[in-house]
Amino acid sequence: MSRIPEPSDFPGDMVITIIAPRKDGPVENILILLHGLGDSHSPFAALGKNFNFPETTCLAVRAPTMLPFNPNGFHWGDDLIFDSSTGGLDMEADFTSAHKLMKTIIDDTLVGKCGWKRRAIFLLGLGQGGMLALDLASRLPPSEEFGGVVSLGGPLPNTAPSPHPKAKTPVMVMGAEKNSEVTEGVEARVNEVFEFVEIVKWRGRTGDGVMKNQEEAMPMMRFMARRLRSRAGIPAGAVELS
Template sequence: MSSPRLPQISDFPPSLTLTITPPSTGSPINILILLHGLGDTHLPFTKLAAQLNLPETVCISIQGLNPIPALFTGSDDPAFHWGDDVLVDERKGEIDFDAGFTSTVKAIRGVVIEDVLMKKCNYPARNIHFFGFGQGGMAALAIAACELEFGGVVSIGGRASSSTLGGRWRG
């Protein structure tokens, strides 16, 4: 297997919105995938990636795959989510974090990780790590719950979803 190479925006499908922050020093041997929380964009995590200033680690901040309609946000600012659908918890009057992650897992694990990072750019799964916040943390846990052996997952404020646990979660 040849050495990993720095991924380029052109390696990814144009349907994905993402930014790539190269390593601060050294050759890129690790990938850190950053997934924002419900109602945000990838831009704050792009800033975080620059502030982390990680050696030998490429940071990829990916924007949620689905826009949240302004009807739910009350704002014209762009807002995105990782779920398969926008579900509203009527008891709380809020968007439900646990909206299923089938499409996100397919896009991130299948396309971003397997097709681009592993096949095109030569990264082993063990060198791919995840950092997610809120719903992005739930998505990261869902992506990592597979037969591939990833380097690690940090989920801040996001639990394993019921779909990740096979319906065993009762929250």
């Protein structure tokens, strides 16, 4: 039998917010929320509270590395790479520390200590957090799969493997119609690695990010409805966006 994790289940140096379902009852799913580069877990914890997925507990995880010039910003890589074309930070990085963190969260705690199956664990990440989510799913053994991965504007890292057979975890990659990290090359790479892929481009939108309205959220809701283990089903308006 699986149980909902408690803060004491995780090592004391980890920063994780646990968001319980709105309704009392059995919990059948765990959704792990991974923020973007330069952000923290707090905004994603607020996003998790806006989700009304049935029988699902959300975990908003803070990345392990603090930005050197922003004490309130964190990133998932062991290094920082500056993009000369934009003058900003490149999402591509060495994810060694993040892999260790997520192994402790997923393998040691959720699976090992709390009794969850990986099929009941979902990941949703923004930008660099989406890259990490896809990377984790690509590295599972051939017989294993997560319930699903949703990446918001996060491509598959260049260092991700190309497993044969393809990785079983169904994935959805969402991005803007214009000025998006989800390019044709990214789409081809994701389809090369994963067996079940959905690509969503938000029409009329410039720049990736979190869904801004119900129309942009609808594909994710359908994806989750197909994969979540639930006796009740996903209600209308399962994602509340202002």
